Amino acid sequence: MALLEVQDLHVYYGHIHALKGISVAVEAGEIVTLIGANGAGKSTTLNAISGLLRPRQGRVLLGGQDLAAYPPHEIVGRGVVQVPEGRRIFGRLTVRENLEMGAFRRTDRAAIEEDLERVFALFPRLRERLQQVAGTLSGGEQQMLAIGRGLMTRPTLLLLDEPSMGLAPVLVEQIFETIRQINAAGTTILLVEQNAFMALEIAHRGYVLQTGEIALAGTARELQANEEVRRAYLGG
Amino acid sequence: MEWDVLIAIFPSVVVDGLVLGFVYAMIALGYTMVYGVLQMINFAHSEIFVTGAFVGAEILLIMQAGGTLGALHPLALLAVIVLVAMLVSAVLAVAVERIAYRPLRGAPRLIPLISAIGVSFFLQDAIRLVESLWRNAFYLTYPVVEFFDLRIAIAGDIDVPIKSILVVVASLLMLVVLTLFVNRTRLGTAIRAVAEDQAAAGLMGINVGRMISLTFLIGGAMGGAAGALFGVQFGTINPYTGFIPGIKAFTAAVLGGIGNVPGAMVGGLVLGMLETLAASYMSLLTGGAFGAEYKDIFAFSVLILILMFRPRGLLGEVVREKL
Numbered sequence: 001m002a003l004l005e006v007q008d009l010h011v012y013y014g015h016i017h018a019l020k021g022i023s024v025a026v027e028a029g030e031i032v033t034l035i036g037a038n039g040a041g042k043s044t045t046l047n048a049i050s051g052l053l054r055p056r057q058g059r060v061l062l063g064g065q066d067l068a069a070y071p072p073h074e075i076v077g078r079g080v081v082q083v084p085e086g087r088r089i090f091g092r093l094t095v096r097e098n099l100e101m102g103a104f105r106r107t108d109r110a111a112i113e114e115d116l117e118r119v120f121a122l123f124p125r126l127r128e129r130l131q132q133v134a135g136t137l138s139g140g141e142q143q144m145l146a147i148g149r150g151l152m153t154r155p156t157l158l159l160l161d162e163p164s165m166g167l168a169p170v171l172v173e174q175i176f177e178t179i180r181q182i183n184a185a186g187t188t189i190l191l192v193e194q195n196a197f198m199a200l201e202i203a204h205r206g207y208v209l210q211t212g213e214i215a216l217a218g219t220a221r222e223l224q225a226n227e228e229v230r231r232a233y234l235g236g
Numbered sequence: 237m238e239w240d241v242l243i244a245i246f247p248s249v250v251v252d253g254l255v256l257g258f259v260y261a262m263i264a265l266g267y268t269m270v271y272g273v274l275q276m277i278n279f280a281h282s283e284i285f286v287t288g289a290f291v292g293a294e295i296l297l298i299m300q301a302g303g304t305l306g307a308l309h310p311l312a313l314l315a316v317i318v319l320v321a322m323l324v325s326a327v328l329a330v331a332v333e334r335i336a337y338r339p340l341r342g343a344p345r346l347i348p349l350i351s352a353i354g355v356s357f358f359l360q361d362a363i364r365l366v367e368s369l370w371r372n373a374f375y376l377t378y379p380v381v382e383f384f385d386l387r388i389a390i391a392g393d394i395d396v397p398i399k400s401i402l403v404v405v406a407s408l409l410m411l412v413v414l415t416l417f418v419n420r421t422r423l424g425t426a427i428r429a430v431a432e433d434q435a436a437a438g439l440m441g442i443n444v445g446r447m448i449s450l451t452f453l454i455g456g457a458m459g460g461a462a463g464a465l466f467g468v469q470f471g472t473i474n475p476y477t478g479f480i481p482g483i484k485a486f487t488a489a490v491l492g493g494i495g496n497v498p499g500a501m502v503g504g505l506v507l508g509m510l511e512t513l514a515a516s517y518m519s520l521l522t523g524g525a526f527g528a529e530y531k532d533i534f535a536f537s538v539l540i541l542i543l544m545f546r547p548r549g550l551l552g553e554v555v556r557e558k559l
């Protein structure tokens with residue numbers, strides 16, 4: 001049984017039929033990427049998994065259990081956390097407070113400290129800036145904080161929505177490398193990206209989303225070799 | 237002009253200003269916290285405040301009728317009425333949010349505002365109804381507790397009633413505790429996180445609905461405490477008593493920078509001080525041309541001036557966020 005199974009999901013915004021019956025599966029330990037053009041429905045998919053949007057039809061199963069009845073905070077409690085598009089850090093809170101909010105539901109003090117150290121190991125910059133108000137961090141630092149904050153929930157499944165958006169090429173490389181490390185340490189990842197090239201480099205499998213439907217699915221190698229994918233998303 | 241008179245009354249004017257200022261500050265907190273979290277003006281907050289005042293009055297009146305008013309030390313008595321008023325107002329505020337605001341989450345901003353105005357009227361008349369049935373009167377006067385009216389010297393031949401000092405000390409204490417709570421605790425931080433971005437807070441595992449309830453709980457408790465202290469200080473209350481202090485406390489919240497906790501305190505103190513100074517000195521300084529009844533005009537003129545130069549309030553958002 002897959003860790004996450006999205007089955008025939010339909011999501012509407014008013015009359016707009018944003019997701020037209022998509023199915024996605026993520027096995028424990030994988031990095032799976034969801035690629036597609038602007039407006040394809042990638043963020044919508046993640047928000048439906050996180051419980052921010054209610055599907056009109058279809059199911060989201062986590063370890064075989066339907067998540068439909070759970071509000072967003074309880075889905076986090078079940079080990080699924082989303083690092084949303086545009087970072088959405090708490091700009092008026094300090095870096096430390098942001099990280100603490102990631103650990104909000106947890107009471108295991110010692111393990112929280114451990115995870116904090118793990119986040120600092122991934123992003124040493126954050127340790128230097130613990131007392132800084134998060135809104136004054138640079139864009140790249142904010143992205144690090146957003147991922148770090150998500151990791152503080154100690155997720156089994158990490159949903160990342162365009163973590164490379166707006167970052168300089170060097171930082172993009174670094175963020176993808178970090179994602180690979182997080183995965184290697186045991187966290188399953190569903191990665192939404194515009195940067196299909198990089199995403200397919202680190203992913204095991206991928207799905208191509210087109211106007212609310214899955215157009216293609218396969219291993220990362222298969223997708224990288226696919227003519228259509230090359231033309232539409234990999235620039236040749 | 238009688239300078240000696242001016243100087244002689246100054247210390248007690250300051251104390252009166254502080255008393256009023258702290259009462260405004262405590263009420264203002266309820267407005268500002270709810271605004272900070274929901275961007276909504278809770279018009280029913282003035283009635284949450286009045287409910288606290290009625291709870292205090294009822295406890296004292298019932299004890300007086302039972303002849304037990306003298307059984308407790310006056311300080312314990314004050315603690316009891318303030319704590320019970322806090323509890324009742326807090327529960328009421330949480331219930332109001334659940335019943336009248338939460339179902340409207342996601343509706344355009346004006347809708348919950350109208351609901352709040354409705355709740356405000358409803359509570360005024362509900363208090364009136366209950367008191368009329370129970371006491372056949374809805375104007376209540378706090379029983380005299382002599383201890384509260386004793387005057388103690390604070391310096392030289394200047395003396396002020398104990399109750400004024402108690403109001404200042406009690407509210408100062410509560411404001412300090414609240415500030416520490418909001419800024420230093422995990423729950424306080426979560427409230428600030430929800431205030432900033434509800435969806436993101438939910439995505440981090442924070443129960444947003446519960447944090448909103450907690451916000452109303454705290455605002456309601458502060459309002460209830462302010463109500464009981466107001467009653468002890470000023471004596472007579474009725475179901476409509478909340479309106480003017482409510483408007484002024486709301487103004488104080490805006491003056492300090494709405495949504496900002498320290499701002500509400502500063503705003504409350506500034507407004508209370510201005511109002512009291514105007515009431516005491518305007519007549520003296522203008523040779524009787526403007527009497528104490530012009531105090532609000534003076535206070536609000538200063539307010540408009542301040543807001544013209546600092547439209548976000550005295551302590552309003554200074555830090556700009558990067559997008």
Ligand SMILES: Nc1ncnc2c1ncn2[C@@H]1O[C@H](COP(=O)(O)OP(=O)(O)OP(=O)(O)O)[C@@H](O)[C@H]1O
Binds near residue numbers: 039041042043045
């Ligand atoms: N709140 C909303 N109200 C109405 N329509 C929406 C809303 N959010 C998204 N949509 C529409 O749903 C579709 C899918 O949007 P979504 O945000 O999921 O796209 P995306 O694949 O994440 O795009 P991008 O790469 O630009 O982030 C788009 O056509 C978008 O206009």
Ligand SMILES: [Mg+2]
Binds near residue numbers: 042161
């Ligand atoms: Mg998106």
